[in-house]
Amino acid sequence: MSAPRGLVALTRGDPSGIGPELALKAWAALHADATAPAFFIIAEADHLADVARRFGLNVPVEVADPAEALALFPRALPVIGLRGKVAGALGAPDTADAAATVASIEMAVELVHSGAADALVTNPIAKEVLQRAGFAHPGHTEFLGELAARFYGQKARPVMLLWSPTLAVVPATIHVPLAQVPRLITRELLIATGEIVNADFKRRFGLAAPRIVFSGLNPHAGEAGHMGREEIEIIAPAVAALREAGIDARGPYPADTLFHASAREKYDVAICMYHDQALIPIKTLAFDSAVNVTLGLPFVRTSPDHGTAFDIAAAGTADPASLIAALRLSAKLAKAQA
Numbered sequence: 623m624s625a626p627r628g629l630v631a632l633t634r635g636d637p638s639g640i641g642p643e644l645a646l647k648a649w650a651a652l653h654a655d656a657t658a659p660a661f662f663i664i665a666e667a668d669h670l671a672d673v674a675r676r677f678g679l680n681v682p683v684e685v686a687d688p689a690e691a692l693a694l695f696p697r698a699l700p701v702i703g704l705r706g707k708v709a710g711a712l713g714a715p716d717t718a719d720a721a722a723t724v725a726s727i728e729m730a731v732e733l734v735h736s737g738a739a740d741a742l743v744t745n746p747i748a749k750e751v752l753q754r755a756g757f758a759h760p761g762h763t764e765f766l767g768e769l770a771a772r773f774y775g776q777k778a779r780p781v782m783l784l785w786s787p788t789l790a791v792v793p794a795t796i797h798v799p800l801a802q803v804p805r806l807i808t809r810e811l812l813i814a815t816g817e818i819v820n821a822d823f824k825r826r827f828g829l830a831a832p833r834i835v836f837s838g839l840n841p842h843a844g845e846a847g848h849m850g851r852e853e854i855e856i857i858a859p860a861v862a863a864l865r866e867a868g869i870d871a872r873g874p875y876p877a878d879t880l881f882h883a884s885a886r887e888k889y890d891v892a893i894c895m896y897h898d899q900a901l902i903p904i905k906t907l908a909f910d911s912a913v914n915v916t917l918g919l920p921f922v923r924t925s926p927d928h929g930t931a932f933d934i935a936a937a938g939t940a941d942p943a944s945l946i947a948a949l950r951l952s953a954k955l956a957k958a959q960a
């Protein structure tokens with residue numbers, strides 16, 4: 623599938639969150655723009671139509687096959703129909719919806735693998751709701767590694783990137799308790815993460831020699847060992863090994879001074895030691911334009927940088943900017959990969 627505007631498979635995410643509303647709003651913003659990607663959503667058509675009615679969104683919703691989606695997109699939001707009814711209410715999630723939430727992700731990867739879509743974009747899931755229903759993964763990122771093996775027969779090591787025009791960050795450890803971070807930060811992890819970031823910034827983002835910086839773990843990057851030794855024993859040796867392999871890796875640098883404007887000009891991507899060290903700066907600088915991208919996969923996956931926002935899901939006020947950025951970026955990355 624290589625239509626000029628590209629075709630993206632969008633999952634529905636948690637149906638009680640803002641995902642369905644965002645999909646409707648993204649269609650309204652993109653359907654008439656021939657330079658924007660087309661997309662279909664894998665969801666319950668009745669639920670989408672209900673959400674559109676409730677929020678007064680004038681979006682025709684039509685059940686279709688993936689093969690019909692590109693032609694249909696200019697006049698209606700194509701829906702690959704999930705069977706059954708949504709159990710949760712907007713703002714009040716229900717674990718009874720978890721199986722279909724997961725099925726939507728699986729189906730989307732299968733369709734990208736078959737060539738029926740160019741890239742995958744995921745709407746937000748509530749990890750806590752899925753895990754109460756027995757889902758074994760911390761989030762999409764890790765689950766997509768399993769789906770890469772299932773559909774592509776490839777062992778993948780998924781790496782989380784949050785990308786925006788002003789800052790790109792990678793948390794080396796992702797959804798783990800903070801107390802576990804020091805023992806999870808190993809040379810092997812940091813070298814493998816650096817290699818994947820380097821390869822995907824070249825292949826997908828088109829940078830000839832990505833400039834990669836590493837943050838420290840401790841205050842002042844350990845202050846020469848007086849405030850922690852991970853920088854000396856683990857991070858600096860990993861950076862040295864990457865440099866020996868010809869990768870433009872530098873650091874570790876103190877995290878508190880890595881994100882101001884002139885510091886950001888000196889690198890293309892910062893690899894940080896834990897989730898909030900990476901995500902606080904980017905969500906502060908670019909909440910409405912940042913995109914979550916999974917590197918290290920045999921297919922392109924992006925998502926908005928925010929979550930299910932249950933607190934506003936019944937209000938109709940959700941901003942679709944990050945989902946729209948995710949849709950646009952996924953099509954661009956898929957073209958670069960083709």
Ligand SMILES: NC(=O)c1ccc[n+]([C@@H]2O[C@H](COP(=O)([O-])OP(=O)(O)OC[C@H]3O[C@@H](n4cnc5c(N)ncnc54)[C@H](O)[C@@H]3O)[C@@H](O)[C@H]2O)c1
Pocket residue numbers: 640745746747748749750751762914925926927928929930931932933934939940941942943944
């Ligand atoms: N990609 C994903 O699947 C993903 C990403 C982040 C969080 N989550 C999940 O989402 C759930 C809720 O997480 P959270 O509350 O920490 O973060 P959140 O991003 O859902 O919400 C944080 C705050 O930002 C606001 N907000 C978020 N998106 C918005 C939008 N598009 N327009 C306007 N306001 C918006 C919310 O109303 C809330 O006040 C958690 O279960 C978490 O695991 C999923």
Ligand SMILES: N[C@H](C(=O)O)[C@H](O)COP(=O)(O)O
Pocket residue numbers: 760761762763764897901914925926927928929
């Ligand atoms: N850590 C991400 C964030 O806070 O934006 C988010 O939870 C998404 O994770 P997955 O893409 O793995 O679901």
